[in-house]
Amino acid sequence: MIRLKTIEQIDGIRTSCKMLSAMYRELIPLVKPGVETRDLDAWARNWIRRAGGKPACLGYGPKKNPFPATLCISINNTVIHGIPSARKIAGGDLVSLDCGIELDGFVSDQAITIEAGKVSPTAHNLNKVTRECLYKGIEAVKPGDRLLQIARAVSAHAQSFGYGVVHQYCGHGVGLALHEDPSVPNTPRGSNPRMMAGMVIAIEPMITLGSGDVELLDDDWTVVTADDMLSAHWEHTIAIFKDHAEVLTDAVEG
Numbered sequence: 043m044i045r046l047k048t049i050e051q052i053d054g055i056r057t058s059c060k061m062l063s064a065m066y067r068e069l070i071p072l073v074k075p076g077v078e079t080r081d082l083d084a085w086a087r088n089w090i091r092r093a094g095g096k097p098a099c100l101g102y103g104p105k106k107n108p109f110p111a112t113l114c115i116s117i118n119n120t121v122i123h124g125i126p127s128a129r130k131i132a133g134g135d136l137v138s139l140d141c142g143i144e145l146d147g148f149v150s151d152q153a154i155t156i157e158a159g160k161v162s163p164t165a166h167n168l169n170k171v172t173r174e175c176l177y178k179g180i181e182a183v184k185p186g187d188r189l190l191q192i193a194r195a196v197s198a199h200a201q202s203f204g205y206g207v208v209h210q211y212c213g214h215g216v217g218l219a220l221h222e223d224p225s226v227p228n229t230p231r232g233s234n235p236r237m238m239a240g241m242v243i244a245i246e247p248m249i250t251l252g253s254g255d256v257e258l259l260d261d262d263w264t265v266v267t268a269d270d271m272l273s274a275h276w277e278h279t280i281a282i283f284k285d286h287a288e289v290l291t292d293a294v295e296g
């Protein structure tokens with residue numbers, strides 16, 4: 043069931059989104075070769091709590107195996123939901139950060155991919171095109187149009203460069219919970235509702251140098267490319283109004 047949000051609720055979700063983007067602006071300069079990913083995670087957890095928010099990913103998921111961190115940190119062949127650890131960031135890594143904040147009951151979601159040190163031209167291009175895919179998807183958000191227009195825009199752009207589009211994981215409704223209906227895929231498949239005023243969605247292309255097929259590791263969270271090829275991931279939270287869409291999260295430099 044798609045929960046349409048009121049203007050007041052969207053105001054609350056926007057505030058949560060602005061807090062999340064502000065956190066990223068301070069976090070990005072810390073993402074440097076030699077840093078352990080668990081230190082970035084602890085920093086983000088403290089920042090969010092000091093700001094009066096709650097990390098939305100921490101404890102999310104099944105009771106038996108909740109996500110154990112504030113940030114998803116997914117490096118190179120890890121696509122999404124990487125668990126922070128003693129792994130140090132190395133020069134040349136593509137580091138995807140994904141985070142949600144709950145503020146007064148309103149949930150935001152944003153992901154960026156950072157190039158640590160100097161990355162290969164191949165990695166840089168993948169990252170650039172993945173970010174472009176996100177904006178192509180956002181341009182396709184038009185009240186009254188069908189949701190899968192987003193997937194068509196995202197996948198056409200990625201495929202024009204020969205890249206793979208991850209289809210086993212999707213964007214989603216967001217705002218009153220981290221994951222709500224509808225599912226917002228990056229390739230055209232599944233239900234295709236009309237976009238309408240009050241919908242708040244997270245668009246999050248996951249693009250790879252290879253086939254786009256992924257595998258889930260034994261920890262039941264970490265998603266890696268099946269062919270071990272590089273991947274990148276960008277995400278914004280977007281609200282739909284009667285005759286326009288608004289990107290609630292701010293563009294931050296990756």
Ligand code: MF3
Nearest residue numbers: 099100102109114123140151
């Ligand atoms: N943007 C991510 C997603 O939609 C946030 C994941 S938090 C996690 O999947 F707890 F599920 F990892």
Ligand code: CO
Nearest residue numbers: 151244246277
């Ligand atoms: Co998301």
